[in-house]
Amino acid sequence: MDWTLDEHLDTPSGTVRWASWGDGPPLVFLHGTPFSSYVWRRLADRFAATHRVYVWDMPGFGQSEMRAGQDVSLAAQQGVFTRLLAHWGLREPAVVAHDFGGAVALRTALLDGVRYERLALLDAVSVRPWGTGYFRLMHDNPEVFGALPGYLHRAMVRAHIATAAHTDLGDTLLDRLLEPWTGAAGQAAYTAVAAQNDEHDTAEVEDRYAELDMPVLIGWGREDRWLPVPRAEDLARRIPHAQLAWIERAGHLVQEDAPDQVATLLADFLARR
Secondary structure, rough: OOOOOOEEEEEEOOOEEEEOOOOOOOOEEOOOOOOOOOHHHHHHHOOOOEEEEEEEOOOOOOOOOOOOOOOOOOOHHHHHHHHHHHOOOOOOEEEEEEEEHHHHHHHHHHHHHOOOOEEEEEEOOOOOOOOOOHHHHHHHHHHHHHOOHHHHHHHHHHHHHOOOOOOOOOHHHHHHHHHHHHHHHHHHHHHHHHHHHHHHHHHHHHHHHHHHOOEEEEEOOOOOOOOHHHHHHHHHHHHOOOEEEEEEEOOHHHHHOOOHHHHHHHHHHHHOO
């Protein structure tokens, strides 16, 4: 499937690539790491039949700008998301967020006071501890991982991405998910994401999740090895009015493991009044 983000917005964190299509109420998708908006391709296209869908690549990811010295922290992505919503003229969109995107969406609502019509959090970075052992090792040793030979970096990233899924992603999809992180710029960007993000980014807001005053869905892959089931249960306790739903036979990358389950779950949540 061709996936081209043909619009852009210049931000202090770099040029952001985005796209929008469909008719209906606004629905914004946020990706996580080490992914991009590409993981939403099937779901975004499906929901464009009933919504105006918005997708974007965070600075340092996918088709958006990657540059040396770039701020790719969750705080910076929060600022970019707030700026994008204003650029789009969206006042209270529905938001669907995965992995790091969950932390960005939560910070944007609680720290920037941005209102959503409703919020779906899928295997979201939200409560400590988070980050795989590999991610934490990169966080603590960015100079080592940044200096790895390109072939070794590619092999490690590819193997790491594969563990995000419960099913076999296949060579074609694995190569597509790996592609933005190849070459000198991609390797530097990948290392920067791990180096700049830390649990303090969620510690700032963890105790405020009960303040969320919109409908909230917590969807979680039952077989998630990156953010195991107890993280979902902890998040559900912190948002007492949230709906917690398990996505069966799915790991962390639920969009690829169980797209039909996720589509049904989101459709029911978006239609609920």
